[in-house]
Amino acid sequence: GIRSIPGAQAGLALVLESLTIPGDRVLVESPCYVGALALIRTLGREAVPVPVDRNGLNPDRLASLLQKGDAKFLFTVPTFHNPTGMTLSRARRERILALTRAHGVTVVEDDTYGDLRFIGGRTPSFRSLPGAEHVIHLGSFSKSVAAGLRLGYIIAPDAVLRRLALVQEVHTIALPTLSQAVMGHFLDSGGFRRHLVRIRKALRERRDAMLEAIQASFPKDAEVTEPKGGMHLWVVLPEDVSALDLHREAISHGLGFAPGPLFFPDGRGTNCLRLNFSTHAPSVTREAIERLGGLIHARPGVPAPKELP
Numbered sequence: 001g002i003r004s005i006p007g008a009q010a011g012l013a014l015v016l017e018s019l020t021i022p023g024d025r026v027l028v029e030s031p032c033y034v035g036a037l038a039l040i041r042t043l044g045r046e047a048v049p050v051p052v053d054r055n056g057l058n059p060d061r062l063a064s065l066l067q068k069g070d071a072k073f074l075f076t077v078p079t080f081h082n083p084t085g086m087t088l089s090r091a092r093r094e095r096i097l098a099l100t101r102a103h104g105v106t107v108v109e110d111d112t113y114g115d116l117r118f119i120g121g122r123t124p125s126f127r128s129l130p131g132a133e134h135v136i137h138l139g140s141f142s143k144s145v146a147a148g149l150r151l152g153y154i155i156a157p158d159a160v161l162r163r164l165a166l167v168q169e170v171h172t173i174a175l176p177t178l179s180q181a182v183m184g185h186f187l188d189s190g191g192f193r194r195h196l197v198r199i200r201k202a203l204r205e206r207r208d209a210m211l212e213a214i215q216a217s218f219p220k221d222a223e224v225t226e227p228k229g230g231m232h233l234w235v236v237l238p239e240d241v242s243a244l245d246l247h248r249e250a251i252s253h254g255l256g257f258a259p260g261p262l263f264f265p266d267g268r269g270t271n272c273l274r275l276n277f278s279t280h281a282p283s284v285t286r287e288a289i290e291r292l293g294g295l296i297h298a299r300p301g302v303p304a305p306k307e308l309p
Contacts, residue, residue, distance in 0.1 A: 001161045004175050005168070006150040008112045008140040009035055012075065014154070014171075015108055015136060016043050018163045020072045027065060027074040029057050031234075031263035031272070033082045033110070036075055047265040050074070054225075056081060056088035059095045066103040073106035073136075079123060080113035080230025083263050083274035087123055087228065097131055107135045112152075115144045115196055117229035118204040127155055136160060141183060143231065144196065151179050203231070209282030210275060210289060217293025219302055231278035237271045241299050244270070255292050 005011040020026065022044030028036060030049030040047045048071065051061045057076060065071065074096075078088040088096075100107050109126040127137035140152030154164065168175075186192050210233065214224055223236040237243070243259035250257065258276075260269025277285065296302060 001158045002153055002155050003161050003165065003168075004180055005138075005152050005154050006172070006176070007142050007152045008110050008138040009039065010150070011138040011140075011152060011154045012036060012108065012110070013039055013043070014164045014168055015073070016040065016045060018167045019106070019160075020045055024072045025070050027062070027071045027105070028265065029076055029081065030265065031083050031260065031269055032075070032265070033077055034258070034262045036110075037263070037265060040075075045072075049265045052081070052084065052086070054086065056086050056092060057096065059092055059099060062096060063099050066099055066105060069103065071103075071105050073108050074100055075108045075110070076126075077110045077112070078126065079111060080116060080227055080232075082113070082230070083232050083258065084234040085225045085227025085230050085232045086234075090123055090129075093124070093126055093129060097126060097129060097135070101131060101134055105134070107132075108138065109135055110138045112138070112140045112143050113230040114139070116200065116203060116231065118200040118207075119228035133157060144199070145183070145186070145192070149179065149183070151176075151183055200229075203229070203278055205282055206277045206280070206285060207233070209285045210277040213286045213289035214293070217290045218296060231276055232274050233277060235273050235275060237273070237296065238302060239271050241271050241296060241302060243273045246273070246295060246299065249295055250292060253291065253295065255288055255295075257292070 005014065016039065023046070025046045025048050026040055027050050028047045029052050031052060032047070037047055048065060050065060051058050056078065078093060080087060097107070107126055111125055114125065125137060126132055127135045137155040138152065141149050142152065207227065211224065211226060214235065219238055221238055225234045227233055244261060247257065247259040258274040260272025261267045263269060263274065
């Protein structure tokens, strides 16, 4: 079945409050969406990190953690992962489905960025694959339409939805019918499809501008993801660069990014940062990345950029 929710974050909160109790362990990607980590901690649950590599969540590491048998569910952002921008392949999704099903562990899939693909074809969601009866799918229009539109949906087995509904009704009493009606008309009229064409084009242009500026302005040994959709990319800087120190300096210069340790349950990612390419025009992004690159090169131990001939 399907049920309206005020955004994917609210959906995750419903799942946590309905299916877990304080002290329960929840498997999360490492790095993981910072809002999910904050929610899990606030509700008194324990976030257990599952490493992510350049191809997304690592099934081998997941298998090892599942052997312990105490995880309540796996939370994942498999398509245009926040913060790295990577997308989990179909083969990995199928293996993760099989592993979690064998251990009786629910998969909670956040597909907030799924509509924002601007290169290639869409990867099937966990929920759309065979053997996905244990998957809870979260969707939202907050990224694809407007951040202020707190409207999304949850797809889950009917028995699960009934449990979620009991908690949701206590929290909200009633769901906002006006925003649902407006969004329904936007979908039925074809306006949403036309809007996606425009926003995907803009995101592609903004991503390209950021990648080009990073290549020109950041240290040559910096590692950068190249997402095919979504809003974010992930930068791994030389090991002796502190993202937290850089962040404090960047803020004083009117620049912003999310430092890596925010996205790790155990505080790793000290030399990593997440950049959002969706918010500014390409010209503004290029200038900001050039300035940020200057701050990085000014850090102790980072070579100065070579002069162009």
